Amino acid sequence: MTHTIKDKAKLLGRIxxxxxxxxxxxxxxxxxxxCTDVLMLVASMRGAINGLTAELMEDHIRHHVVDPATEADAGRARGATELIELVRTYLK
Amino acid sequence: MTHTIKDKAKLLGRIxxxxxxxxxxxxxxxxxxxCTDVLMLVASMRGAINGLTAELMEDHIRHHVVDPATEADAGRARGATELIELVRTYLK
Amino acid sequence: MTHTIKDKAKLLGRIxxxxxxxxxxxxxxxxxxxCTDVLMLVASMRGAINGLTAELMEDHIRHHVVDPATEADAGRARGATELIELVRTYLK
Amino acid sequence: MTHTIKDKAKLLGRIxxxxxxxxxxxxxxxxxxxCTDVLMLVASMRGAINGLTAELMEDHIRHHVVDPATEADAGRARGATELIELVRTYLK
Structure with a gap:
């Protein structure tokens, strides 16, 4: 995972x-x-795990598949942007 | 949460x-x-959170709503048993 | 499922x-x-299924376990109210 | 969505x-x-929606981002294969 230092710091902060x-x-x-108090705390953990998952998937797409910011092929760049958006919608 | 000692120990073990x-x-x-390795570890955390949530909900049902093991009303006991089963199905 | 006519009509509307x-x-x-358009439509179906599930579980709690509106035991009524709230939080 | 005829037929079958x-x-x-019978039917719909979502996302990756089957860049092909695997793990 040859991520930029910034990504790594952000992910470490989340975990x-x-x-x-x-x-x-x-x-x-x-x-x-x-029980209700404990379950509310656990629900917030679940939300944090979904956020971490979405961020890790987005990093994977950018670093190992197609990074919309640097991709020369406009169709692929758009496809990757849409995919990142979909991952966020489904996981957050 | 006036749970039995056994429940508390089990929940503490999970967390x-x-x-x-x-x-x-x-x-x-x-x-x-x-990324893939990290995401697999995060996926196992998500599974563990669902398991903890299901167990906390089951405890809540037994201790604060209806405990099928001690309930005198047979209809309510059956309703609570089905509810615990449904919570497990949906959260695990 | 001896639900009131009102519940049945509401659930039929949802499905x-x-x-x-x-x-x-x-x-x-x-x-x-x-793809993105189709996936957005499918995401809205997923939301609708979660809403239907929460409503069916709430109905099950009220009709087959404890109905907070008519329960004589105050502790059970509160426990059932909290449970309905939790089901909504987790499923919606 | 310029999918192959086969994909379209498969997706239509699912919906x-x-x-x-x-x-x-x-x-x-x-x-x-x-209630329990109805909720079990609804749970099976939820599973079917997750399966449809995973398949639509996989199609999006293959047709609009990187198709591992035809990609010349070995790193990208591997990244896309892993991504498809992750989407399946998280959605099914």
Whole structure:
């Protein structure tokens, strides 16, 4: 994964926040907080995982398939832009 | 959440495994492992979150709505059993 | 499923709209409309299915487990209200 | 969407089956079948929609971005193959 430093920092930020969210769920379970509170925390983890997945897929498309920003073939550039948009729609 | 000790231990085990999975994703990103490998690790986190959600919902049904194991009303006991089955089907 | 007439009419309305959405996808495929357009139509079907699922689960909770509107036990009524809220959060 | 005839026929088959599934749900609601039965039919529609989405995305990748079967650049061909695999994993 020869990603730019910027991408890597962003992805690491996302996964560290997810680890922090898992720790918040752990503390809520230990403190015997209500089911609904715990489930809301878990729902926010699920949202964060979908966001991370969408970002990883977008990176994969840009770095290993077609990067719309540098692609010479206009049809492929448009196809890749649409694909990134679709991945975001379906995963976020 | 006045759960039995057993439920709490099981749920804590699940969330701690999830934290471990987040750490594995963090290490994979730091080691610049391939996108596909990282995405497979993230997909397994998503599965674990669905499993945790299903278990928390099942606990909520048993402890705060109707517990099929102790419910006197046979119709309600059957309705709650079916509901737990549906939650599992939709979330796992 | 001894639902009130009102529930049945609402659910039938939802599934008939879904059938109409499937027909729109069929026409889009036959007209060889772009992938992105077809995928957007399919995404709206997915949203409609999640909405129908949430409504069917809510009906199941109210009619076969605990109906918060008529339940004498305040704890159960609150538990069922929270459960309906959770099902909506997770499925919509 | 300049798909091959084969793709179009396959996609039309899928959406027509989905329309048939919607009609089965409609009949089940009219016959006042149990919630659980109706929800199982709706769950099978959800699975069919995920399958259709994955197939449409795969077609989009092959026809508008990179087709691994004909791509000269080996890196891109591998990247597109992995992407198709990921889309299937996440949507099916």
């Amino acid at each position: 560290r926040r997810l680890k922090g969210q898992a720790e918040a769920v752990e503390r809520a379970l230990e403190a015997e907080r209500g | 701690r495994r999830l934290k471990g999975q987040a750490e594995a994703v963090e290490r994979a990103l730091e080691a610049e492992r391939g | 008939r709209r879904l059938k109409g959405q499937a027909e729109a996808v069929e026409r889009a495929l036959e007209a060889e409309r772009g | 027509r089956r989905l329309k048939g599934q919607a009609e089965a749900v409609e009949r089940a609601l009219e016959a006042e079948r149990g």
